[in-house]
Each structure stands twice: as C-alpha cells, then as structure tokens.
Amino acid sequence: MRRRALLGAGGWLAAAVLTTLACIWAVSLIGTDMAGQAVRIMPLDEVERVLATSSAAPPAAPPAATGPQAVTGAFSYAEGAVTAACEEGRALLLSWTPAPGYGVEEVERGPAATASVVFESDDRTAVISLTCPAGKPVAALRSAAEPDED
Incomplete structure (x- = not known):
C-alpha cells in the first residue's frame, strides 16, 4: 500500500512539474510571433509616419x-x-x-x-x-x- 501511495504522489508531482514547465514555455511565447521573432507595438506617431511615407x-x-x-x-x-x-x-x-x-x-x-x-x-x-x-x-x-x- 505504501508503494502505491508513493507512486501516486510521484505521478502527481511529475504531472505538476510538466504542467508548470508547459505554462512557463507558453508565457515565454507571448511577445513573439509564430516564427519566433519579437513583436513590437508601434506608437501612433510612428504608425502615422510610416503610413505617410508609404505609397498608395x-x-x-x-x-x-x-x-x-x-x-x-x-x-x-x-x-x-x-x-x-x-x-x-x-x-x-x-x-x-x-x-x-x-x-x-x-x-x-x-x-x-x-x-x-x-x-x-x-x-x-x-x-x-x-x-x-x-x-x-x-x-x-x-x-x-x-x-x-x-
């Protein structure tokens, strides 16, 4: 019985560690696009400057x-x-x-x-x-x- 309790606790601990690692990895992806490049939010004045210089x-x-x-x-x-x-x-x-x-x-x-x-x-x-x-x-x-x- 003691062995079964240890296996259950070990399994639960392994699942918790894997879940935590997956969450950390997912949070690290915030701020990058699907290709792995960083995404930068442009301020409004920079957006207007880029639009003013682009061709139509x-x-x-x-x-x-x-x-x-x-x-x-x-x-x-x-x-x-x-x-x-x-x-x-x-x-x-x-x-x-x-x-x-x-x-x-x-x-x-x-x-x-x-x-x-x-x-x-x-x-x-x-x-x-x-x-x-x-x-x-x-x-x-x-x-x-x-x-x-x-």
Whole structure:
C-alpha cells in the first residue's frame, strides 16, 4: 500500500512539474510571433509616419475579373487607387486602397451601371465613380474639402 501511495504522489508531482514547465514555455511565447521573432507595438506617431511615407499605388497586377469577357482597368489618384472591371456593360469594383491619411467611407461595389468608393480624410472627401460606357472601365474623381465644424 505504501508503494502505491508513493507512486501516486510521484505521478502527481511529475504531472505538476510538466504542467508548470508547459505554462512557463507558453508565457515565454507571448511577445513573439509564430516564427519566433519579437513583436513590437508601434506608437501612433510612428504608425502615422510610416503610413505617410508609404505609397498608395494600385496592385501590380489587377485581379482577374469574374467572366471571360471582362475588361479591367486600374486608376490611381492622390486620394487612393481602385481596380475595376466591366462585364456586359456593368462596372464592378475589384479592389480599392485609400492613400495614407484617408479611409474608406462607403463602397458601392457593383456590378451596376455605376460603381463607386468614397475615400475620406480629416479635411477632404473624394468619390471615385466607375462606369463602362464602351465596355472599358472609366473613372471619374470628385473631390471636395470638408466643411469646418465651428
């Protein structure tokens, strides 16, 4: 009986040690990503600085459109970039990327006679509208300053 009690206590002790080691190892992973590299939280001013220096160019290759007869086009403006497709005379937004300092306010993706995206910053609003008058995407930009809220 004494031997059974010692084995039980030893097993419990081994399980407790293994659990403790596993917890210590798991806690040591906090602060590293899955590849084992340290993760650093960036302050807001550093994030804004990085975003201000990055480019807002459209994707290098526009994504494939939905159908075999679709025609695509990429358009880039100071406020942001869009990639669109035309199929059967209807516009479809494939992708949209706001420029640094802008965010996406509203998207009418289509397919429709007119697809559009609204990019907005603290002081400007830009609407990019896309149509397909001759089977090819055509973009129009309407940009305006935000009214002061005084």
